[in-house]
Amino acid sequence: MRVMRKEASSKKSTIYTEHLETFNRAADLIGMHPRVRLELEEPDFEHIFYVSLDVRDRLVPLDEDEAARFKDLPASSMKAGDALEPLANGDFVLHRRALLNADITVREGVIRIPKRGLFRMVKGEPRKFKAYRIQHNQVRGPYKGGIRFHKDVSLDLFKTLAAEMTWKTAIADIPFGGAKGGIRIDPQAYSKEEIEHLTLRYMYKLKNLMGPFLDIPAPDVNTNAQIMAMMMRQFTDGQRMPHAFRGVVTGKDVRIGGSEGRLKATGQGVVYCIQEWARDREFQLRGARVLVQGFGNVGSAAAEILHDMGAKIVAVNDANGTIHRDEGLDVPALVEYVHQNPENLKKTVLGFPGAAAISKDDFWKLDADVAIPAALGGEIDGNVAETLRAKVVVEGANGPTTPDGERILAARKIDLIPDIIANAGGVTVSYYEWLQNQRMEHWTEQEVNTRLERAIKSNFAIIRDISRNRPTKTALYDSRPYCIGKEIDMRAAAMVLALKRIEAHYLLEGFSQ
Ligand code: NAD
Numbered sequence: 001m002r003v004m005r006k007e008a009s010s011k012k013s014t015i016y017t018e019h020l021e022t023f024n025r026a027a028d029l030i031g032m033h034p035r036v037r038l039e040l041e042e043p044d045f046e047h048i049f050y051v052s053l054d055v056r057d058r059l060v061p062l063d064e065d066e067a068a069r070f071k072d073l074p075a076s077s078m079k080a081g082d083a084l085e086p087l088a089n090g091d092f093v094l095h096r097r098a099l100l101n102a103d104i105t106v107r108e109g110v111i112r113i114p115k116r117g118l119f120r121m122v123k124g125e126p127r128k129f130k131a132y133r134i135q136h137n138q139v140r141g142p143y144k145g146g147i148r149f150h151k152d153v154s155l156d157l158f159k160t161l162a163a164e165m166t167w168k169t170a171i172a173d174i175p176f177g178g179a180k181g182g183i184r185i186d187p188q189a190y191s192k193e194e195i196e197h198l199t200l201r202y203m204y205k206l207k208n209l210m211g212p213f214l215d216i217p218a219p220d221v222n223t224n225a226q227i228m229a230m231m232m233r234q235f236t237d238g239q240r241m242p243h244a245f246r247g248v249v250t251g252k253d254v255r256i257g258g259s260e261g262r263l264k265a266t267g268q269g270v271v272y273c274i275q276e277w278a279r280d281r282e283f284q285l286r287g288a289r290v291l292v293q294g295f296g297n298v299g300s301a302a303a304e305i306l307h308d309m310g311a312k313i314v315a316v317n318d319a320n321g322t323i324h325r326d327e328g329l330d331v332p333a334l335v336e337y338v339h340q341n342p343e344n345l346k347k348t349v350l351g352f353p354g355a356a357a358i359s360k361d362d363f364w365k366l367d368a369d370v371a372i373p374a375a376l377g378g379e380i381d382g383n384v385a386e387t388l389r390a391k392v393v394v395e396g397a398n399g400p401t402t403p404d405g406e407r408i409l410a411a412r413k414i415d416l417i418p419d420i421i422a423n424a425g426g427v428t429v430s431y432y433e434w435l436q437n438q439r440m441e442h443w444t445e446q447e448v449n450t451r452l453e454r455a456i457k458s459n460f461a462i463i464r465d466i467s468r469n470r471p472t473k474t475a476l477y478d479s480r481p482y483c484i485g486k487e488i489d490m491r492a493a494a495m496v497l498a499l500k501r502i503e504a505h506y507l508l509e510g511f512s513q
Contacts, residue, residue, distance in 0.1 A: 015377070018403060019160040023167075026495035029484055036506045040499075043136040043162055044143075047209065048155060051183060051201040052128045053194060059084065059092040059119035062110065067118045075112045076104040084113070088188035088345040094121065131202055133181035135215060136162035139505040141175035142213050144427060146220025147202075147227065148182035149195070157377075158182070161220075164398055164420060165427070167498035171459055172424040174431040179215055181206075187222045188346070199227050203234040210235060212247035212437070218430050219251040219297065221376070225263070228252045247437035250430035259433035261448035262426075267301025267374075268449065269425015270396045272456040273417045274306070274370060277392055280464070281415075286310035289328075289368040291390065293317045294375030295349050298396045298423065300335050302372055307331035311370070315363050318375065321350035322363045329355055364388055373400035380405040388414060395419035410489060418491040420498065421460055428455050459497070467493035 020041065027037050062070065078084065083098035092113075104111065109121050132155065135143040145165040148158075158180045166178025183202060187195060209215055219228060228249045235249075236242035252258035261268070278285050288311045292299045295318050303313045312328030323329070329352075337352050338344060350357065364371075364384045371388060373379050374396030380388070385401075385408035392415040395401060399419060401409070409416055432448055435441075458477040465472050465479035469487045472479050482497050 014156045015399075016156045016159045016163075019163060019399070021403065022491055022495050023163070023499075026492050026499050029488065029492065030496055030499055030503070032499060032503055033507065035511065036503050039139075039506065040137060040163075040166070040502065043134050043159055044138060045135040045209075046155065046159070047133040047135070047181070047206070049131050049205055050128045051131045051198055051205060052126055053198050053201065054124065055127050055194060056124040056191065057094040057096075058122040058124065059094050059111070059113070060122050061090055062118040062120055066110075066120075070107065070110050070112070070118050073107055073110060073112045073118065074105045075114045076102065076106075078102045078104070078113065084116075085191050086345060087191060089186070091189065092116075092119065093191045093194075129198065130184045131182070131205070132158045132184075133206055133209065133215070134158045134162040134179060135209070136178040136180075137166040137502070138177035139502060139509075140166075140170060140177055142177060142211075143179035143215035144169055144176035144430070145179035145181070145218065147217045147223045147231075148180070148220040149185050149187045149222040150182065151184060151186040153182055153184050161398055166502070167495060168420045168424050168427055170498040170501040171420050171463070171494055172428045172431070172455060173459060173501065174428060176216070176427070176431065179217075180220070181217070182220065182223070195227070196230055199230045200234045203231045207235060210248055212245055212434065216247065216430070216434065217249050218426065221296070224297070225251055225253045225258060228258075229256060232256070243440075247434040250433045251426075252433070257433070257437050259429055259436055259448055260443060260445035261452065262429045262433055263297070264301035264305070265429035265448075265452060266298045266396070266423050266426035267303075267305060268452060269428065269456050270298065270302040270372060270374070270394055270422050271305045271309075272425070272453055273422050273460055274392070274394055276457050276460045276464075277394075277415065277417060281391075283369070283391070287312065288370055289314050289366075290370045290372065291315050291317075291363065291366060291368045293363075293371075293373045293379060293400075294397060295334070295338055296347070296374070298426075299372065299374035300339065302374060302396055303331050304335060306370075314368060315358070315366055316349045317360055317363045318349050320346055320348035322358050322360055323349050323352050323355035324358045324363070324366065325355040370394060372396050375400070378402050380409075382408055385409045385412070385414075388412075390414060392417065395422045398423065406491070416490055417460075418494050420494050421456070421463055424459070425452055425456055428452055463490060463493045463497055466496050 078098050083095040085093040112118050161180035162178050169176040228251045231249050236245045246257040290311050290313050292303045295316050315324040365387045368390045371390035371393045377399035380401040382404035385405040394417045462479040466482050467490050471483040
């Protein structure tokens with residue numbers, strides 16, 4: 001074992017090997033069985049494949065230099081103006097119906113659209129995209145994990161996120177394993193219809209590997225309930241009893257088998273953790289100052305719930321910019337501005353009336369009590385951690401704090417609530433959704449949240465007890481089997497809980513030979 005670990009450490013460091021540092025630390029702390037360690041060090045299966053798509057014709061804006069050559073080009077009138085579909089990256093999809101009854105002047109493939117400017121017509125053609133599904137571990141139940149559509153995904157990233165799901169489902173104590181997957185694509189450059197075709201193709205290729213008792217996707221970055229509905233349809237098409245397979249994906253719309261409370265569940269879980277932290281620190285959340293990074297599913301839900309509790313969301317940073325209002329933002333209005341506004345194609349907080357635009361650097365330096373990174377990984381690095389003024393970092397996103405960042409936060413005595421418990425609310429309610437699908441039931445939002453609160457708060461308390469080495473039994477939880485006889489940091493404590501729960505399966509069930 002020692003020899004093999006040495007070999008591994010001589011390899012170059014990647015996001016996955018970095019992730020394994022916490023795993024190795026916790027495995028050492030609990031004296032994990034060497035064979036179990038080997039089973040968990042690498043995923044069960046790494047599926048890498050390609051999905052192809054017929055990309056539609058495009059109108060792509062000309063850059064300034066090129067545009068000068070076409071300044072005298074007469075404007076074309078397209079009667080079917082709505083057939084020009086705007087994309088978030090500034091291009092338009094050119095549907096053929098746009099040309100019906102149109103009066104058009106084209107020179108060298110360039111066209112002028114009134115009020116929109118000069119565009120090059122680019123012929124659509126088939127394109128292929130790299131796709132992934134990493135099935136990390138299923139010893140505790142079916143593989144479970146989100147689908148991400150993003151331009152920066154990689155095998156290493158998905159391995160990391162899939163492993164995180166294995167730990168997270170164990171911490172949440174739900175009978176699932178871990179998986180993650182998606183497509184390497186910039187969704188802002190594609191239309192809804194193109195994304196639909198790609199989603200269907202992705203599920204088509206994975207059909208044999210998916211199922212309510214095999215592998216269950218859910219939404220992640222740039223995917224949502226609509227994408228889950230398409231995946232479910234693709235999977236159940238042709239099944240004799242399609243309703244029996246509704247649990248093949250979670251995060252569905254409530255009208256087609258989704259759970260009440262699922263949409264906000266991850267943000268809600270983040271807030272339950274913050275409440276537990278505040279209770280322990282005797283900190284008053286009413287009036288607390290909060291920074292939120294990412295205003296998508298997780299960030300906006302956490303912000304809304306905290307706002308309702310009387311906290312002040314003083315600034316929000318997203319992929320396109322940062323807004324700041326020292327007296328606190330009007331969060332319901334911001335949610336409407338970002339999520340219910342068809343004009344806001346990028347779904348950005350930028351331009352929100354009544355707030356000032358500031359730089360990302362300044363965002364992290366603002367006076368605040370609670371910082372919630374709820375965007376992508378690696379955002380709180382050493383530099384950010386050096387100047388952060390918050391009392392606690394609550395990891396809504398997966399892996400938002402780098403190892404450097406974490407060391408500095410610890411040295412500065414800033415508390416950290418690690419992702420595997422902080423954002424476990426989503427997968428926990430996904431399990432409730434799956435249960436409701438199996439039982440053909442529909443629970444109320446109150447039932448869902450009562451269960452979720454108990455699950456998150458009791459597992460959070462176990463992790464805190466492990467961290468402080470305070471074995472305790474209460475009416476709600478028992479941390480005695482998990483404490484290891486010394487104090488450790490919260491991230492290691494969370495991993496100890498996960499690994500002890502996972503290892504029990506191998507030790508009690510043994511290995512098939
Ligand atoms: P989303 O696509 O709904 O929103 C992502 C948000 O992050 C957007 O506001 C986007 O503008 C912002 N963002 C992207 N790149 C950024 C950058 N470089 N700087 C600042 N902001 C940036 O995604 P989501 O579902 O809210 O997921 C956010 C994070 O939470 C991810 O790390 C995801 O893995 C994690 N997570 C999500 C769930 C869930 O249920 N959705 C569950 C667990 C964990």
